[in-house]
Each structure stands twice: as structure tokens, then as C-alpha cells.
Amino acid sequence: MTASDPRLCAWVVTALLVVLMMINFADKSVLGLAADPIRKDLGLSASAFGLASSAFFLLFSICGAAVGLLADRIRPKWLLLAMALLWSVSQAPLALGGGLAVLIASRVLLGAAEGPAFPVAQQTTLSWFPNHRRNLPGALIVLGITLGVLVAAPVLTWVIHHHGWRSAVAVVAVAGVVWALLWIPFGGEGRYGTDSPALAQGAETATGPAARRTPYRRILATRTWIGATIAYFGTYWVIAFALVWLPSYLQDGLGYSSTTSAQLLMLVWGMSGIVVLGQAGLTGWLLRRGTASRWARGGAGGILMLIGAAACLALPWAPAGAVTVVLFVTGVALSGAMGSVAATTVVELAPADRRGGSLGIMNAVVTTAGLIAPTLIGHLVDAHGAGGYRYAIMITGALLLLGGSAAVTLIDPDRDARLLPA
Template sequence: MRIAGPKERPGPGTQAPGAWPAARLLLLFMVVNFADKAVLGLAGPEIMNELGLSRGQFGSAQAAFFALFSLSAIGVSLLTRRIRSTVLLLAMALAWSAAQLPMLWPTAGLGVLIATRVLLGAAEGPAAPVAAHHLYGWFAQRDRTLPTAVLLVGAAAGVALAAPALTWVIAAWGWRWAFGSVGLAGLGWALVWALRAREGPLAPPVADPAGTVEHDAGPPLARILTSPSVLAAGFACFAVYWHISAQLTWVPDYLHTALGWSPGATGLAVAAGSLANAAVLLTHGLLARRASARRGRPGLLPEGSGAGLLMLGAAAALAVFVAGPPWLKLPMMCGPIALSAPMMTVGQTACARIAPAHRRGAVLGIVVGLSSVGAVVSPLVLGRIVDGATGAAAGYERAWLLTAALLAFAGVLVAALLRPDRDAHRLGVPGEEAT
């Protein structure tokens, strides 16, 4: 885990040996991470039936996952100045894997479910920002969009793989083993990471216990976090987290209850939607890399791609859940509704561009921690909207109308405020300084 000195740093447009193997390991990390998140939604109908839960109670269990998610994302990300990201990622994987296993106990009920979801959320909260911080230790600023997209593809792939696989596990062995299987998968990844992980040559040095590592002063953390670009990216990611959490929690129940789909068909539809997310993220990343190579600077203007895709995602959500006839719902779920997903790539790369390397982990963690509040609120609010409606179909229409409005407003903010190059210049952070 030795950190390379300045003479070993790769130049712009190049990657150090081991960069893409590290990205592939982190891709698998995110696959397991989002399989962990998806398991509750996929097993939702069986859990509600066996434990006798209302949708409001079930939404509370899903929201419990995010009870410490934000605080943990912020707190652990601040530790990246003192503890190497390889160690932090290993500890997270071990903790979240262990948190799944108590649900195998036959008498574990709502209390255990909530407690384990709180622990799981605390372990998984810092996953995305710390993984991105580790990844950026391997890739220079201008080359980050594609590997960031690959990292986030793991989220979509985790759901895509989990949906049919966990549906089969639930049918064959019961919903409790769905929790057990993702816990075992996490332990397997942790073993491989412990054997193969190392820091990248662009990773900033960590402080010793006395905190004596010297860094350029750079702008204060508060000035970075209150810059227009970070505020716009944070709210946009809030809207996307809201959207993702709503999909993971309520789309299986919507398809099963409101549309009458079978569990098998529901699992395949969720998987298809997640594959669409992955395809959109990869396409956006590849286009950004081409633009970067052509122009010699970071590609696809965030304010252009992020704002436009958020607007299109909002329109697709309306078409699917409010105005769309049944024959249109599945094609729209497997394509246009995924268009808001690249905002996560845009948001992370924009914030990393503004932050000096020694503040990058903290900035990413704080932005993720605060924006992920959307994932906390979404299951609670939408569950109560559906419970309070005259029928499930009408309730879901109202819930997704609200979701579409959030995405559209986020698109307006991104178009108006997200200018990372301008804000980096104003803060005195040169381009490649934001590594």
C-alpha cells in the first residue's frame, strides 16, 4: 500500500499500471453494495406478508437503512486524511456483510430488521465517496469521467444481478436467505480486496497520528462546500438519491400490486431497468472520454449533460407512472427513466474538480452524506402517499409526480449554477490541482 511520490505520478491522459484492475475491483464493490440495498425491496411483499407490516411500516424499515447513512458518509470520509482508503473500504465491506446475517435467524422480526438496516446503512454510507476517492488516486482529473461511470455502473449492475438472482433465492429458500446470500458475497469481496488492494500513485499522503502531514492550504472546506457548483450538484444528487431509493423500495410493489405482475416478471423488469441505468452511465462516460481526448480537457460540460438528462428523466418518470398506458411502461422503464443516473457521475467529478486532493475525500463524503438524505425521506414520504390514497395505483401516480418535479427542479439548478471550472478558478484551485 505504498503511496507513490511525485516523480512516479502519471501525466495527464495516462494511467498508472493497476488503474483499471483497481477500477474493476471497485466495480464489484459497488455491485455487492447495491445488491445489499436492493434485497429489502425485492423481498418486500414476502416480508410485509409474513411480518404483517403496512407499507408505512415497511417504508420505515427501508428508511432505517439511511438513519446513520449520511452521518457515516461524512464521518468516515473525513478519516481519509488519516487512514488509507484501502483500509476503510475493507472495514466497510466486512461490517455491511456481517450486518446482513442476523436476518437468517427464524424469529428475527421488524425490530431486528430495523436494527440491521441501521447498521448496514452506517457501513455502506461512506462506500461511494471513499471508493471514488480511492479511484481518483489512480486517474488524473481529465480521465476521471469514464472510471467514475464504471464505478457507478456497479450500482446498476448490483440491482440487475440481484433482481433475478435474489428472486430465485426467495422462491427457493425464503426471503431470509436473500439477506444471507448478499452477506456472504460481501465477505468474498473483502477477502479478494485484502489480498490485492493498494493505493494509487495520485493518492494524497495520509497524516500520521499527530496529524503532521503537510498540505497546501488551499481554500477552506466551508468555501468549497458553499460554492454554487457544489450546492447545485448536492441538490441534484439529492433528487437522484430520492429517485433511486423510490425505485428500489416501491417499484417491485407497484408492478406487483398496482399492475398485477408476477414476482418473476417483477424481478426481470427491475433487472432490465437497472441494465438501462448501466447502459446510460457507460454511454455518458464514453462520450465524455471522447470529448476529453478531442478537446484536451475534461469532457461533456456538466451543466449541459447533467441538466438535460435530469429534465429528460423527469419527463420519463411522468410518462411511466402518471400518463403512460400499460404497454408503454416497461419500454420506458428500460430506457428513458434511467437518464437522470449520469448526474451522479457529473456531480462527483465536478466536486472533485473543485476540491484539492487533500480535501477531496471530505468534500465527496459531505456531499454524498447530505444529498443521501433524499434516500432517507423518499421511502417514508412515498409510502405514506400511497397508503393515504384511494388505491395503490392512484397513490403511486402522486408519488411519482412528486419525484418527477424534484428531478425537473434539480435540472434547472444545475443549468443555472453548475460551473466547476469557474468556481475552481475563483477558489484558486488550478485544474490538475484538483486531483
């Protein structure tokens, strides 16, 4: 692979970043997959386990914003390499032993290292593609989340059952090191990034050559950035819920066996991946036909979220059986597309030299959902038993309703990009 073969470079980098997100979410999913063994081994209540899960997000958001800003000044290639190595190192003490204190410390450091991964990965892969070609690579980065869980669920479950949950932690740590060794020779940024010669000549920016050095505060004050952030917050709430509590919800809240629960988890994440790719294909088709991003991105993503919200709000009142499964899968799967929509929308809106910071700050706000959701749901379960999951699903439906409404009514990058230089 050489610089004279930019299309091959673009897809090799994208493939590596998809794998990075797979490892990223395999790291996150370990606690959810091993919830019962960890709680039994360490003697944790639901609230304590929820607190340990939320500890992952203690520095996640802050570091996401800080490194996002650095990504506008330091090559994202080296930032991603440092993150991958750090999150592997952070899991070593937990793999070797320790109790609740080591669990929390390991998850805090892991969260600090992984917090910037998604926005920097999106910034890097999208730097290889022009605006009208960004939907598929952006969606593939989001698909890495789904693939990470789909691969991690059977593999890590087998490791947990046969070798213990600490061995599962060791497996994902080693995977991060292997990825870093591949990233060194093959990783890098494309010509549509902030350091592109074409950009320096004003050939390809989101808002035109006059929009250099736009203050971050102006970008963050746009209706598009606000709408994308609110919508993505709802999506991330679902992700945090799914990673930490979904296996327990299926077994304790809906009464499914562990085997059926595993099958439903695979179905949910598989459908989520199909939705992400389908949304990317629809959005790309609409953009190529001249449809404004307001509808091609905000409208498509927002409508999917609104359907998911309706499914979640109906779920607590549905009779057990096929209806419950349909509503459950619909509610969780349809909410996932907004991660790709939010990232490509902000990259379209922000000037090239402000994309890393704009994505990083959005990710910092959004991922506070990961800090709140596991702890809140743990308290609801401790207070109401299995009935606590009903309240959790209703809260989730309300957040998806808010996010879908924000996406449909606020996102309009064409309008806001024109206003930024004024």
C-alpha cells in the first residue's frame, strides 16, 4: 500500500478503524457479559456493580473532549496508537487479580483511554473521503460497535465460562496490542483532513475557504450541533443500557433463559448493524440526488429514533411473547443509526481545522449517558426488583423521543455552515 494508491489506503485505514471500534466495544462489553460471575466473585450488589460500570465513564467524557481538541493539532494517527496501547495496559491489573478497588481503577483508566476513540476514529476515516462519500465509511465505524459485541458475545462468553472472567479481560487487552502493531505501518490521515494540501488551498472545506479558525463556541451554538448532540445522547444511553444491563434485563426483567437471551442479544446487535448500513445507503442515495442534509441525515436518523422511541414506550405494556420481542428489537436496533448521522453531520458543518474538537466535545457531552445510565438502572433494580427494568425502558423511550424530535427539527448543516463565517 502506497500513497499513490489513495483508494486502497482509504479502505485499509477504514478497516483498521472498524477493528479498533470492535476491540473498543469488546472492552466495554466484558462487564455486562460477566456481570453475574463478577458480582458473585466480588460480592457486589446491583448498585455497586452499576457504580463500577459507571466508573468507566468518569474520565471518558473529559478525555474525549480534550483529545478531540488535540486532534486538530496533533496527527490523529499517533493519538489513536497511544489510546490503544493505554487501554490495553489499563486492563492488565484487573486481569491479574484484585477486588472492587482494582476493578474501579482499571475501568476509570480504560475509560480515559477509550473516551476519544470514536470521534478521532471518525475524523480519521472521514479525512479519506469527500462529503458525499462519507456515509458508508462513517457507518462502518459505527458498525464496529455492533461487530465488536457480536464477536465478543460468543467468544468472551466461552472464555468466561471455561477460563474465568479475568481471562476474558486479558484477551481484549492483548487484542489492543495486536491492533497497535498493525496501525503503526498502515494507519494515517487522508487528503480531506485538516492537514491536506488541498485544504490549505481552500479546495475542500465544510464551509468554504473563508471559514478558517472559526471559534468552537460558534460551532457549538448552532442548532445543528445541538440537535445532533441531543439525538446522539439518546443513542448512547441505549448503548450504555445494552452493554451493562441488557443481558440481566432479558433474563430477570423479561424472563428469558440464558440461551434465549444470548440469541436475542445477537439478534438485536445484528439488526442494529443492518439499520446502520441501511441508513448510510439511504442517506448517500438521497445526497447524490440533491436532497439537503437536513432531510438526508437529520430526517432519516430522527425518524428511525422516533420509531424506536414508540417501541420502547410500548414495551412495558406489551404481552409476553412475539410482540415483546419485536418491540424490544425495534426499540434498541433503530436507535443506533444516529451515531453515524451525528458524526457525518458535524464533519459537514465544521471547518476542517475544527472537526476534531467539534466531534470530541460532542462525544464528551453524549457519553455522560454512559456515566448516568448504569448507576441509575442499578438503583432502580435495587429499589424495585425486576420491575425496575420497566422504569428504565420508559426513561429510554422518553430520551429517544426527545432525540428524534431534536434531529428532525434542529439539524440543518447547510444552513448553519453558511451562517458560521458571518
